[in-house]
Amino acid sequence: xxxxxxxxxxxxxxxxxxxxxxxxxxxxxxxxxxxxxxxxxxxxxxxxxxxxxxxx
Amino acid sequence: xxxxxxxxxxxxxxxxxxxxxxxxxxxxxxxxxxxxxxxxxxxxxxxxxxxxxxxxxxxxxxxxxxxxxxxxxxxxxxxxxxxxxxxxxxxxxxxxxxxxxxxxxxxxxxxxxxxxxxxxxxxxxxxxxxxxxxxxxxxxxxxxxxxxxxxxxxxxxxxxxxxxxxxxxxxxxxxxxx
Amino acid sequence: xxxxxxxxxxxxxxxxxxxxxxxxxxxxxxxxxxxxxxxxxxxxxxxxxxxxxxxxxxxxxxxxxxxxxxxxxxxxxxxxxxxxxxxxxxxxxxxxxxxxxxxxxxxxxxxxxxxxxxxxxxxxxxxxxxxxxxxxxxxxxxxxxxxxxxxxxxxxxxxxxxxxxxxxxxxxxxxxxxxxxxxxxxxxxxxxxxxxxxxxxxxxxxxxxxxxxxxxxxxxxxxxxxxxxxxxxxxxxxxxxxxxxxxxxxxxxxxxxxxxxxxxxxxxxxxxxxxxxxxxxxxxxxxxxxxxxxxxxxxxxxxxxxxxxxxxxxxxxxxxxxxxxxxxxxxxxxxxxxxxxxxxxxxxxxxxxxxxxxxxxxxxxxxxxxxxxxxxxxxxxxxxxxxxxxxxxxxxxxxxxxxxxxxxxxxxxxxxxxxxxxxxxxxxxxxxxxxxxxxxxxxxxxxxxxxxxxxxxxxxxxxxxxxxxxxxxxxxxxxxxxxxxxxxxxxxxxxxxxxxxxxxxxxxxxxxxxxxxxxxxxxxxxxxxxxxxxxxxxxxxxxxxxxxxxxxxxxxxxxx
Numbered sequence: 113x114x115x116x117x118x119x120x121x122x123x124x125x126x127x128x129x130x131x132x133x134x135x136x137x138x139x140x141x142x143x144x145x146x147x148x149x150x151x152x153x154x155x156x157x158x159x160x161x162x163x164x165x166x167x168x
Numbered sequence: 169x170x171x172x173x174x175x176x177x178x179x180x181x182x183x184x185x186x187x188x189x190x191x192x193x194x195x196x197x198x199x200x201x202x203x204x205x206x207x208x209x210x211x212x213x214x215x216x217x218x219x220x221x222x223x224x225x226x227x228x229x230x231x232x233x234x235x236x237x238x239x240x241x242x243x244x245x246x247x248x249x250x251x252x253x254x255x256x257x258x259x260x261x262x263x264x265x266x267x268x269x270x271x272x273x274x275x276x277x278x279x280x281x282x283x284x285x286x287x288x289x290x291x292x293x294x295x296x297x298x299x300x301x302x303x304x305x306x307x308x309x310x311x312x313x314x315x316x317x318x319x320x321x322x323x324x325x326x327x328x329x330x331x332x333x334x335x336x337x338x339x340x341x342x343x344x345x346x
Numbered sequence: 347x348x349x350x351x352x353x354x355x356x357x358x359x360x361x362x363x364x365x366x367x368x369x370x371x372x373x374x375x376x377x378x379x380x381x382x383x384x385x386x387x388x389x390x391x392x393x394x395x396x397x398x399x400x401x402x403x404x405x406x407x408x409x410x411x412x413x414x415x416x417x418x419x420x421x422x423x424x425x426x427x428x429x430x431x432x433x434x435x436x437x438x439x440x441x442x443x444x445x446x447x448x449x450x451x452x453x454x455x456x457x458x459x460x461x462x463x464x465x466x467x468x469x470x471x472x473x474x475x476x477x478x479x480x481x482x483x484x485x486x487x488x489x490x491x492x493x494x495x496x497x498x499x500x501x502x503x504x505x506x507x508x509x510x511x512x513x514x515x516x517x518x519x520x521x522x523x524x525x526x527x528x529x530x531x532x533x534x535x536x537x538x539x540x541x542x543x544x545x546x547x548x549x550x551x552x553x554x555x556x557x558x559x560x561x562x563x564x565x566x567x568x569x570x571x572x573x574x575x576x577x578x579x580x581x582x583x584x585x586x587x588x589x590x591x592x593x594x595x596x597x598x599x600x601x602x603x604x605x606x607x608x609x610x611x612x613x614x615x616x617x618x619x620x621x622x623x624x625x626x627x628x629x630x631x632x633x634x635x636x637x638x639x640x641x642x643x644x645x646x647x648x649x650x651x652x653x654x655x656x657x658x659x660x661x662x663x664x665x666x667x668x669x670x671x672x673x674x675x676x677x678x679x680x681x682x683x684x685x686x687x688x689x690x691x692x693x694x695x696x697x698x699x700x701x702x703x704x705x706x707x708x709x710x711x712x713x714x715x716x717x718x719x720x721x722x723x724x725x726x727x728x729x730x731x732x733x734x735x736x737x738x739x740x741x742x743x744x745x746x747x748x749x750x751x752x753x754x755x756x757x758x759x760x761x762x763x764x765x766x767x768x769x770x771x772x773x774x775x776x777x778x779x780x781x782x783x784x785x786x787x788x789x790x791x792x793x794x795x796x797x798x799x800x801x802x803x804x805x806x807x808x809x810x811x812x813x814x815x816x817x818x819x820x821x822x823x824x825x826x827x828x829x830x831x832x833x834x835x836x837x838x839x840x841x842x843x844x845x846x847x848x849x850x851x852x853x854x855x856x857x858x859x860x861x862x863x864x865x866x867x868x869x870x871x872x873x874x875x876x877x878x879x880x881x882x883x884x885x886x887x888x889x890x891x892x893x894x895x896x897x898x899x900x901x902x903x904x905x906x
Contacts, residue, residue: 203647
């Protein structure tokens with residue numbers, strides 16, 4: 113238990129760690145979850161299709 | 169509990185339990201191995217799909233196929249007189265998917281490389297050579313080009329494995345390898 | 347505003363439930379189950395047709411039934427149920443009022459009209475274009491309208507979910523961070539937003555094209571964008587059923603996540619990378635670069651697969667920890683032996699984890715490996731894989747949850763509880779059979795979406811190996827078993843609502859047993875050694891099967 117205890121918050125005023133703030137913010141996560149696949153999958157994929165050359 | 173907010177307000181600061189840490193290490197290692205396998209196979213493997221492709225109109229592609237058939241046709245087969253074509257080793261092969269046939273029938277030599285061109289003139293088709301089990305997607309308007317070397321002799325079926333309407337199950341082609 | 351909301355207090359959980367949310371959850375869940383019954387029936391027809399000696403339906407009805415099966419199960423059943431989950435995970439778990447309940451009802455009716463219209467249009471026979479509706483094959487314009495109505499309804503519910511999160515936070519109905527289950531549901535909602543956006547981007551032009559207002563839709567472009575919807579919609583399911591796994595562990599065992607951080611980071615990997623797996627469907631298309639395929643098909647270095655492997659450890663791990671706290675500490679597996687094997691909610695969720703991991707998960711990674719896809723693309727291996735994920739993983743998890751949720755929400759006892767004990771085993775067996783036999787037949791090259799594997803009407807001939815016919819027959823038998831189980835489930839849910847005994851008093855959810863006794867971090871020992879052993883068994887199967895398939899690949903013709 114001791115390790116768990118040691119991880120517990122010291123007090124109510126201790127600041128929330130940065131990563132936890134990200135994970136606690138639905139709208140940052142919503143943005144990431146839409147932006148990442150839109151760029152990596154959709155936009156990149158559309159570019160690939162567009163750049164297929166025309167046959168001679 | 170998972171259905172209530174975390175008891176510890178600053179849960180991020182809790183240490184990771186040993187089993188989890190160990191599994192995270194193992195799983196990450198496995199993820200890296202699986203990722204590396206794909207580029208590895210591009211370098212050392214002999215079954216990689218070419219990325220060569222062109223946009224082409226169905227009519228222009230049909231012309232290429234007809235010219236190819238005319239040049240190398242050796243006989244006809246089946247009730248509908250499907251041409252059987254025997255191109256020389258290393259030749260360009262033009263194969264066409266349409267409702268509901270793979271055109272033409274091919275006769276190839278074992279161990280020889282051919283430059284395959286594949287396209288459709290109407291809907292999507294699935295080019296599935298059986299029983300060797302090679303499966304490619306064929307689109308109208310796109311000409312896919314790949315090098316293929318048959319490694320076994322025999323009679324091979326070309327099944328269409330992309331749904332293409334009511335006659336889909338009759339769309340069957342043939343490749344002979346001698 | 348808040349004053350106009352009426353609440354009841356759930357005697358089992360102690361949660362304060364907004365009556366409107368309560369009602370929306372019930373209606374969405376019951377509607378889902380009705381469509382599960384319809385879609386399941388079509389599935390049985392498909393399986394009986396593909397059983398070579400039975401070959402039930404004529405070709406046109408087969409393709410019609412297959413289209414309806416795909417739409418009703420992959421979209422309607424699952425998404426309706428997920429809407430219920432979103433309301434549950436936000437309004438109920440956060441004990442918050444549901445903002446704008448009228449909008450929720452509007453969304454419900456939009457989805458219902460879309461679902462009904464879709465079924466009618468498909469049954470008219472002019473829209474047998476499969477779930478994927480690849481252009482240039484054209485469906486009735488109303489087919490696309492139906493899908494769009496359904497999708498817009500679902501999108502509205504996602505926004506209501508986020509609105510509820512905002513309301514709950516500003517009205518301080520909870521302290522600190524979201525519960526893990528709500529977090530998982532949020533991941534599902536996030537993926538849903540991308541999914542539906544992709545669907546709109548491609549289906550609106552396709553609708554206009556089917557009306558003759560646009561002359562041409564590029565088939566390759568369609569496939570790229572359509573799969574942003576088609577595959578991502580299945581990633582909504584993965585996130586949702588992982589959330590359900592955590593919920594099940596909590597209500598049955600009082601289980602607490604071993605580490606919130608690990609679970610939530612695994613979910614973050616889902617948010618960032620899970621949707622890239624849409625590229626699984628593009629691995630043998632013309633012209634796409636190897637870099638694009640490798641990066642996307644591997645969910646960026648397999649980070650989302652890694653996330654799933656983490657959940658696969660942490661869910662059973664949290665159960666093991668809770669059981670050990672109760673004193674089941676003997677050996678590696680006493681915690682598992684002493685689990686409530688008569689409780690369909692637990693058994694269903696346990697089997698869901700096993701089937702999703704061993705059958706659906708491993709096959710999915712193999713299928714989605716760039717070169718390995720060459721020996722599997724569009725074979726019946728593909729439906730084999732996704733019956734392991736969507737039916738064995740998601741559907742079974744949702745059904746299992748119903749055995750807990752329905753008595754709690756409707757205050758009635760499950761009709762014929764003895765029968766309920768059989769349900770998860772029977773369904774799990776049937777679905778595992780479907781998945782494995784289809785994968786086996788696919789390995790032998792049998793095509794998916796194909797009416798006649800004997801090619802009787804074709805001008806040329808080809809014979810699949812005899813084993814392939816046998817496997818397709820075994821698939822048919824498995825489908826019959828799964829259908830019987832599915833029928834038991836639907837019957838039980840309906841009869842529970844209609845004639846189930848009214849419940850008196852409460853059965854409180856399992857409490858967080860003796861949290862103080864946790865032993866984790868002690869010495870060199872592992873807190874959850876049993877789960878770790880199970881995980882290693884999983885990894886071994888994964889590695890072996892993965893490399894066996896590279897061996898198969900090395901035996902086909904040479905391609906470059």
